[in-house]
Amino acid sequence: MLNPDHDESIRHAAQPGYDQYRENIARGKITTVEYFSMTVGSKRKAMIYLPPGYSKDQRYNVLYLLHGIGGDEAEWYNHAGPQVILDNMYADRKLAPMIVVLPNGRAMLNDRAEGDLFEANKLKAFEDFESDLLHDLIPYIESNYSVLMGRENRAIAGLSMGGGQSLNIGLGNLDRFAWIGGFSSAPNTKEPELLVPDPEETSFRLRLLWLSCGLLDNLKHVSDRTHTYLKQNNVPHIWYEESGGHDWPVWKNDLYHFSQLIFR
Known part of the structure; x- marks a missing residue:
């Protein structure tokens, strides 16, 4: 269950250089894999980041990042x-x-x-991803990698359309996810x-619910609406308003902060 003190507005940016390549640190590995999706009826691709020193002798938590x-x-x-952001944080012992x-x-x-990215069938495909994730991708990851x-031990987060998916899927499947962003x-x-x-059941089951958005977005x-409801119903969550719009500096900063809080 979340600490109610986590319902706060954070207004600090990631430390300078957090997203810059560093020399002489241990590095993770990022690759593309294919898995078969029964949901779609074809092979699909995903990228996988393995942390520095990944070993089959250890079991790992998993963040699904959309x-x-x-x-x-x-x-x-x-x-x-x-992978650069994450490698740097591992070097700083933040993850x-x-x-x-x-x-x-x-x-x-x-x-x-x-x-046309807004065609009805393409929008529906983002809804259908819930089945692909739960029934195809997660089983693939759990069969092929050393994971808890x-x-x-499972988190889901994403940006924009992926942020909506993460809230919809995560909050709709609290038996699968305890960390949602x-x-x-x-x-x-x-x-x-x-x-x-x-709200009471959600509050009890979640370890972290994170909402963030740029002030110029x-x-x-959309995020204001969700935050207001959660606050009115006493659902503990982090509400992070930050400088910026609907853009990558915001989302990289969100990854930096969110990833440090999960699996603790």
């Missing part, structure tokens, strides 16, 4: 260099050991971010009453 409507499994890698999985949240045969399998969550986020129909009303 992209936005204009991206795919490589969006975080291409725009944010999450609990974890694997980070970067899936493609558009669960359809042609899952590339091309054409309890709900308290929405970064600048998009309008695909369910209405708060649907996200958290039982034109989608901030």
